[in-house]
Amino acid sequence: MVLSHAGVPQVSGGYIGVDVFFVISGFLITSLLLRELAATGRLSVRAFYARRALRLLPASSLVITVTLVGSWLFLSKARLAEYAGDALGSALYVVNFRLAATDTDYLAQDSPPSPFQHFWSLAVEEQFYLVWPLLLLLCWRAARGRRIWVAIPLGALCLGSFVFSVLLTNHSAPWAYFGSPGRGWELGTGALLALATTRLERLPAFLAAPLTWIGLACVTLAAFWYDDRTPFPGHHALLPVLGTALVLAGGCAPAPHGVGRLLGLRPLVRLVENPVRFHRIFRGRTRRALGLGAALSAGATVLSLTAAAVPPTIEVGAPAPELTEELAGAPDPQARLKELLQSPAAGLPSNLSPALPKVKSSRSAVYRDGCHVDYESTRPRLCVYGKRASSRTVVLFGDSHAAQWFPALERLATTRGWRLVSMTKASCKVAAVTIIRDHQPYTACDDWRSQAIAKINALRPALVVVSSSDAGDPAHPTGDPLGQWTTGFETTFRGLTASGAHVAALLDTPWPKGDAVDCAAENSLQLQTCANHLSDGKPDTTRHTAVRRAAGATGVSVIDPAPWLCAARTGICPVVVGNTMVHRDDSHLSEAYAKALTPVLAPTLTGLLGRG
Template structure:
């Protein structure tokens, strides 16, 4: 799901006014009641179209998958309106009041944002699993500081967090992008204005000469910004899609496009009326087409973002020239005007309602009709926020007329948001009176002694290891600490990741994705005890099977995966290991006419290829895959842990295909290992999540590293590595003498 943002500078109807000196930074007049001159209902209507498209995409409305382009529409609108106001200020005073600019934005944007941040934190505290509260609190803090897009980009590239649900505050990313742009843009305009006045503004300069030269200089700077940013968007979206989606470096050109329209507004006003009308309709058609042509698999922003950006720029540019019979005939309709007026608040509220609303209503599998109901609630909250918070504060003269007061208010709201975020982040898990569980020592008490009773555990033990707070971080060291798991966007073969016995004469290789890496704690114990070297080769979400995959994070064909695998096979050709252990997550999106058969055939081909370079090949079938996140479920049910126990027939992904795969790989001569009997109660048909004092899973489909280490005895029985015997070596040497 793309997370996009309706323009956070979305303003009431007066937002489209760009010529009144008393307008705010977002184009709003000091008085909300009077409609100003030079009214731009087309821009207000565009706001409604954009926020409607975003909401439609997020709730899964019919055929609106590309509605996330609404954020691009708002970027262009914001670039146009803000730059228009700054240019007017320069024309009037010869400079830009930086304090005044940020004061107006603080008055307009921060009150509603602070209300939503606070409400979302409280709702998360009450209704979401406590395991998520710390991350959401961090999201709130970074949102208040306008850097949440950076956090999301970093988290999005972190494979250990692949199983985490989207944050209810994730939609603040585009507010951060815009504010980052506006940290620099007013300063650049001020610098250009001062330099232009010094060079072309002498006493004897021709009338209008300074204005034309200054406008040309501003346009040149914008062209350079737009060209550089668009180039990065096109070239980086493929190899680095997460940073490209959330980053200012690939989005600045969209704001610059709107700003360029503002610079050219006077010239655009002379466009013939019929041409302007046709351009407005063409622009609106491009925006609407974007919603249906672009989808989740489209590399974005990249080239694809040109479509909605160009469409928005066309509509706004056409509106600079007076004309009739243009797209305003639709965009100017009263319902669209009202939605456009409240679009900022509507965007702020809609995503938290989508993320938290189903839990509030007790809906486990919400449908479209449920989301429509939630959007109705979001609409009511938006109206309340607009009339009780936004409008009263932005029209309050002591704040509007005295920048220092507005900045102080803004600083206070940011400080308050940070304080509440900090308070939420340090909240402990709910305490219970639960007793300690039997501690698994690996000697006196083992996992296997308690597995038969694990499905009937009622309470989460007080000595649970890892704790629910730390569960998500309990990943194997090769991924979490050592950096030996190759990331999605990399094809690097990390040939230096050796473990086990460094002096061992025999070599075993662990090869696969994160479901292979999770076996590292057990396999490393086995290698050390047997005197074997262990080479760990894993890559995020990359299956060893010879198939074409779609990566769920990159949202495109995972081309880096086969390239990395070829590098691994080349390395294996060189080292000729004695054994290879391989596995992968079964839930992959395979591109083929018959994906299931392609998956089986791809595994057979890869296993046979491994047999060409290794003496023994061990294939570990996939482990259970839960429909819920066990740590979160346990946090919600600390006194009824049985709620989190999985049913065996529901916890195995595509069981029929799995059996066919096991049979096909076994026919190659490779050794097949099925771990299900090690982690599930076959008699009861259940898969527990807590055994003794150990949390078995760190998310819905990965073992915790602590539990994986306890699988070493079972793995040793399935992979009998021959240990070196010093006595035998000595005896053989004596006989030879």
């Protein structure tokens, strides 16, 4: 696992170390609980949690504190509230749910990993042990101490958790990976193994030793065989989990030639000192241990909330013109925008709106309402905005680079009395070209696109606005990429114009150098460092040419937004225009900037609607 995180390519499946950890944890902790049950017939839940508090909280509280301080000092100031939330989630052992939610949030998926990500497995473990001692005690008493009868209901729960993991991996891999319901069977496997130790201890050496070596081989195979293309955990987790179980099962019996000789070598053993855990003032004193645990958790919680409430200061310069007001009140909004683009501020304006830390969290209604469908979905969602009863329908169609224009279109629909229908899907291109996603053909996009076009035709709209990112590689490339993309766009454009609607193709917007918000936070008084040039802001100029060719062949109008983001004379694309951030990340417009551009976009769209 360490080698995998260090970037050693041969150990691409090193993430299975977490699965090994879960099985071992379930085995060791359950073994301790069973000893107590066998010796006394009862289980002190308070003492169990007191031991957990002494074992985990001193170290975890220290790590949370140091990591939060490091985030304050060295990481993006614009993200500190996000990191403080992760710190709070870590202190309360729920950070795995935050990470799962982030990984399913399309606009947050390209964010750098949280510095608290390493806490997710500990969170899963503690959620499991929140219920496991009580469940084990109830089963023990119901079965009157007969381990086989204890194992039956627990085994059924493990099977249910495994099936849930397999189904969830196919539907939502982040929740399957980070969520505790789909990971419970791994901890449960170790627990079931602990119930069988009395039998496993009697295994003959000629059987025990091979079991350990076979188990180690399974774990090693998974570490070298699996990679980021492996749907995980799901059924693929069986290999490392069962491998670990075999090592533990064989290790229960004395076997001189087992894998224990290898794993017991001094360089492979971990030496951990626990001065607090074994201090005499806590020995046998449950209340003190629980009190210490509560105090440490409360301290980490207060620290996290304080960091979120008092973020580090981001230096700012003089106030800048209010972009929305400047464009809305200008006789010629596009001319006024060109002036502002030509003379951007050198530093973040003191009246930046919204404030830099809030740029990423601002989400338009298509995201808040769940209208921007995820990768797996093949069914388009018809989300209606503006004047719902209007006879004039405008459709927004494409991927997230179409959805970024929603704030402007919604504002136009509201003021002009249009019925606005939004139909967008994550990373799904307008062109009928199958692209690669997660190393496989993105066929869900093709299915969604076909159904969406059929639904759009049924709506009989007056105007369809289409756009998509220039990123994405064809799953079946040809020797003529320009011809392939031109044909793909033509196919879609002809499908949309079949209804009689006008179609406007918005070219992809120029991209910033990297994450614009992070760069602005690090260079708040030298924003020119973050500015990109128009010639460098196009991931693939082939797509622009293909759109124009396809539009010319099908009668589609083309709108180039580059003059709205980059200065005409210099070609420089600033990260801040007026008092507004242009981008929210490394490619998408910020919601505020898109909304401010409404007066600039309006003449073109109203002109197209006026043709009908």
